Amino acid sequence: MILPIGPIHPGLKEPLRLKLKTQGEKVLDAEIDYGYVHRGIEKIMEGKPWQKCIYLAERVCGICSYEHTQTFAETIEKISNIRAPLRAQFLRIITAELDRLQSHYLANSTYFKAMEHETMFMYMLSQREYAMDAIELLTGNRVNMGWNVVGGVRMDAKEVHLNQILEKLKEIEKNHDRYVGMFENGPLVGLRSKKVGRMTKEEALKGRAVGPIGRASGLKHDLRESHHTYKDNLEFKPVWRKEGDNFARTMNRFNEIPQIIDLIRQAIDNIPKGPIRVDGKIGSGYGEWRNEAPRGEVLYMIETNENLIKSISIRTPSIMNIDSCAKYMLKDVATVSDAVATYATSDPCIACAERVAILDVDKGQSTRKFI
Amino acid sequence: MFKSLKDIVRKSSIHVCIVNCGGCNGCDVELVALYSPRYDIEQYGIYIHNNPREADVILVTGAVTEQWVDKIKRIYIKAPEPKIVLCVGNCPISGDVFNQEGGTVHAPVSDFIPVAAEVSGCPPRPSEILNAVLTIVPNAIASRGREKK
Numbered sequence: 403m404i405l406p407i408g409p410i411h412p413g414l415k416e417p418l419r420l421k422l423k424t425q426g427e428k429v430l431d432a433e434i435d436y437g438y439v440h441r442g443i444e445k446i447m448e449g450k451p452w453q454k455c456i457y458l459a460e461r462v463c464g465i466c467s468y469e470h471t472q473t474f475a476e477t478i479e480k481i482s483n484i485r486a487p488l489r490a491q492f493l494r495i496i497t498a499e500l501d502r503l504q505s506h507y508l509a510n511s512t513y514f515k516a517m518e519h520e521t522m523f524m525y526m527l528s529q530r531e532y533a534m535d536a537i538e539l540l541t542g543n544r545v546n547m548g549w550n551v552v553g554g555v556r557m558d559a560k561e562v563h564l565n566q567i568l569e570k571l572k573e574i575e576k577n578h579d580r581y582v583g584m585f586e587n588g589p590l591v592g593l594r595s596k597k598v599g600r601m602t603k604e605e606a607l608k609g610r611a612v613g614p615i616g617r618a619s620g621l622k623h624d625l626r627e628s629h630h631t632y633k634d635n636l637e638f639k640p641v642w643r644k645e646g647d648n649f650a651r652t653m654n655r656f657n658e659i660p661q662i663i664d665l666i667r668q669a670i671d672n673i674p675k676g677p678i679r680v681d682g683k684i685g686s687g688y689g690e691w692r693n694e695a696p697r698g699e700v701l702y703m704i705e706t707n708e709n710l711i712k713s714i715s716i717r718t719p720s721i722m723n724i725d726s727c728a729k730y731m732l733k734d735v736a737t738v739s740d741a742v743a744t745y746a747t748s749d750p751c752i753a754c755a756e757r758v759a760i761l762d763v764d765k766g767q768s769t770r771k772f773i
Numbered sequence: 774m775f776k777s778l779k780d781i782v783r784k785s786s787i788h789v790c791i792v793n794c795g796g797c798n799g800c801d802v803e804l805v806a807l808y809s810p811r812y813d814i815e816q817y818g819i820y821i822h823n824n825p826r827e828a829d830v831i832l833v834t835g836a837v838t839e840q841w842v843d844k845i846k847r848i849y850i851k852a853p854e855p856k857i858v859l860c861v862g863n864c865p866i867s868g869d870v871f872n873q874e875g876g877t878v879h880a881p882v883s884d885f886i887p888v889a890a891e892v893s894g895c896p897p898r899p900s901e902i903l904n905a906v907l908t909i910v911p912n913a914i915a916s917r918g919r920e921k922k
Contacts, residue, residue, distance in 0.1 A: 410792060410848065412823045415801050417793050417841075438840045439795045445875035458870055464799025464896065508802065527809035534806070545799040545896050753798040 405738060409438050413516045413742040416752040418724075422732070422741055429741045432732035434724060440756040444714050444770070451709045452478055452552060452684065459702075460546050462716060463754040465508060468501040469695035470716075471550040476693070477702045478552045482685035490554035491631040492673045496567070497540060497549055499666045503574070504533035505696035506614075506655040506662075509749040513652055516746035517594050517739075525581050529574055536570040539563050554679030564670050571663050582656045595648040599731040599744030602646055609726025612719045613698025615748055618654040619646035625694035636668050648747045655749075684709050695719055697749050715770055718754035776919060783829070783855070783918055784911035789821045790828035790852065794845050795878065796835025799896040800862035804832065806899045817907060825851040830910055836864040836871045836878035837885065849886040855917035857889040857910065858882070861902055866891050889913050 405424050409417035419435035443462055447455045452474075459474040460467045472494055479486060486494070511526035534544050540559055541547040549555055585591055601611065606619035616623060617640060624640035626632045641657045643650040690703045698719030705712040727748035735741045759770040793801050807814040807821070814821065825831065825848045837845060849858070860882055863869040868880030882888060890913070892905045 409844070410790070410823050410825065414823075415791075415793075415805060416798060417795075438838065439793070439798075439835070440838055440840075440877060441795060441836065441871040442875055442877040443871070445877075446871065446873055448875065461797040461799070461870060461895075464797045464802050467797070467799065508805070511805075524808070524810055527806065528811065531806070531809055531811050544898065545802060546797075751798065753796070 407742065411742075413746060414750075415512065416750070418750070418752050420728075420741075420745060422738065424738065427737045429732055429735045429738065432728045432741070434728045436752070436756060438756075439753050440758055442758075444716060444757060447711050447714050450711055452706070452711060455711050455714070456550065456552075457548070459716075460548065463718065463720075463751055464545055465505050465751055466501060466695045466697060466700075466754070467546050468497055468549065469693055469700055471548075472498060473691055473693040473695075473700050473702045474704075475550045475552050477689050477691040477704045478684060478706065480691055481687050481689035481704065481706055482552075482682055484553050484680060484682040486554045487677045487680055488635075488674050489558075489676045490678045492635070492669050493540075493555050493559055493678065494550065495631055495636070495669050496559075496564075496666055496673075497537065497547070499662045499669070500533055500537050500540070500567075502696045503659060503662050503666075504530050504537065506659055507533065509614075509696075509747075510652055510655055512749075513648070513743060513746045517591075517743040519591060522581065522585065522591075525577070529577065529581070532570045532574045536567045539566055539570075551679065552684065553682055554677070556679075558678050564673070568667070568670060571666060575660075575663060578659060582653075585652065585656065592649065594740070594743070595652065595747075596645075598648045598740050599727075599735055599747065600645070600647045601726065601730045603644075605730040606646065606726060609729055610722040611698075611726040612722055613694070613696070613749075614654045614658065615651055615723045615726070616698065617642040618650040620644050625692055625699055629693065632665075635672060636665055638665055648744055651747045651749075697723060697751060697754075713770075716757065718751070720749075720751040721755040721757075723748050724750050724752075724755060779918060780915040783914045785818045787819045787829050787910055787914065788824075788827055789819060789830045789832055789906075790823055790825045790848075791821065791832045791834070792825075792845065792848055794833060794835045794841035794865070794882070795838030796862060796864045800834040800864070803896045803899050803902060804834070804861065807903060812899050812903055814903060814906075819906065819910075825849075826853070828852045829856060829914055830906070831856065831858045831886075832861055833858060833865045833882050833886075833888075834861045836868040836876075836880040837882055838879070839877050842879055842885070845882065845885050855914055857913045857917060858886055859906065859910065860888055860891040862897060863893055863895045866893060869895060
């Protein structure tokens with residue numbers, strides 16, 4: 403039987419249609435229908451100055467909105483040979499890590515909601531509010547921050563604000579271990595999540611899974627290792643696990659949280675004084691830049707003509723993760739309710755994933771320049 | 774007397790269906806934050822689930838994309854009377870940044886279904902959404918229920 407789930411469904415916070423091929427309760431195969439959130443962002447961006455485009459780039463996705471503006475700004479900086487001052491780089495890292503913190507808590511809360519564990523769902527959301535407060539202290543807004551510009555960041559952070567962020571981190575740490583213990587040692591939670599939705603390392607490679615989803619299956623790949631600010635100034639090791647099931651993916655996000663808090667502490671302790679923005683002429687040419695968003699690798703390919711964006715292509719992590727979820731994780735899941743939970747643990751962000759290219763193979767034409 | 778009794782019941786138990794018809798997801802995240810213990814929308818007798826068939830209030834976020842043009846009407850028809858529609862964010866009001874050349878959105882939502890109230894902001898803060906829902910929805914539901922009878 404083909405069982406459609408979505409586009410409006412209690413377990414999904416964004417519209418998407420999941421078609422499950424089932425035999426009784428057992429899921430045999432899954433298919434995904436996209437296209438409910440396609441707004442044509444790349445097409446709107448063409449021919450507009452970067453100041454307008456960075457505003458649009460922020461609205462590719464609401465959860466990881468920060469990482470999009472940072473990647474956009476760093477791509478243009480690469481094209482025009484500008485390097486943001488060190489203080490701006492540190493401020494960017496603090497905000498990026500705070501954004502990752504709230505995104506991981508949100509992802510785990512969605513998973514707990516999908517497997518009907520309301521208590522943990524509430525705990526996760528209450529932890530997340532501290533991270534949102536810290537973001538609001540630093541940037542002045544909760545979701546779409548407008549914090550990055552080409553050549554630096556828009557505002558400077560005061561010492562008071564940075565100290566208050568450290569206080570918020572202490573609040574998060576106070577209960578974090580207890581909550582992780584509840585999940586790790588809870589027998590019923592373990593039954594619902596261990597060995598459910600397994601994806602092996604080979605399958606993760608084939609499905610191009612990235613981010614915490616790939617790392618939970620044993621792909622030791624974290625783009626922060628190759629980012630210049632992290633590489634030169636901060637110390638960290640990627641967190642990864644071998645199992646590749648729902649338990650591993652959720653635990654991987656939990657285990658990344660102390661590491662994120664440590665990174666923010668390192669950045670606040672070592673933040674240098676100086677300017678937060680440099681001026682520079684925007685160059686013409688093509689450039690690409692990769693960053694580690696909360697869900698994995700985000701790639702911007704931009705061609706500029708001085709101030710104007712000639713063409714742009716955005717690749718977000720969700721599209722690979724959702725695809726590998728449909729192909730490998732959802733196969734042979736025992737029940738339909740487990741299938742919804744497995745889908746939630748792949749941390750889907752549909753608004754990120756909706757981009758369109760029309761290809762004409764015979765003529766060799768495409769509506770997009772870079773694919 | 775029977776009518777006023779119905780009013781009390783309608784005001785104190787409100788079921789909400791969230792429909793994201795193609796936005797950036799930011800408003801939906803702020804709506805999820807309403808569940809959290811800090812805002813705790815359920816203490817006011819408001820229950821968020823995503824089932825249009827038992828919804829009193831449809832919260833619409835997002836500019837209407839190509840796929841949603843007919844579906845948004847169908848979801849509205851599925852909800853039982855009395856029902857009201859509340860738009861959250863700039864997208865359902867005007868289409869925000871997506872409503873310009875090259876974009877594939879059909880904002881505003883009021884072209885397709887009748888809208889009772891709008892909360893602007895990109896995205897509005899959870900406290901603003903909560904404030905709007907609490908001030909508008911109970912009375913609007915009650916008066917709409919009366920006018921149909």
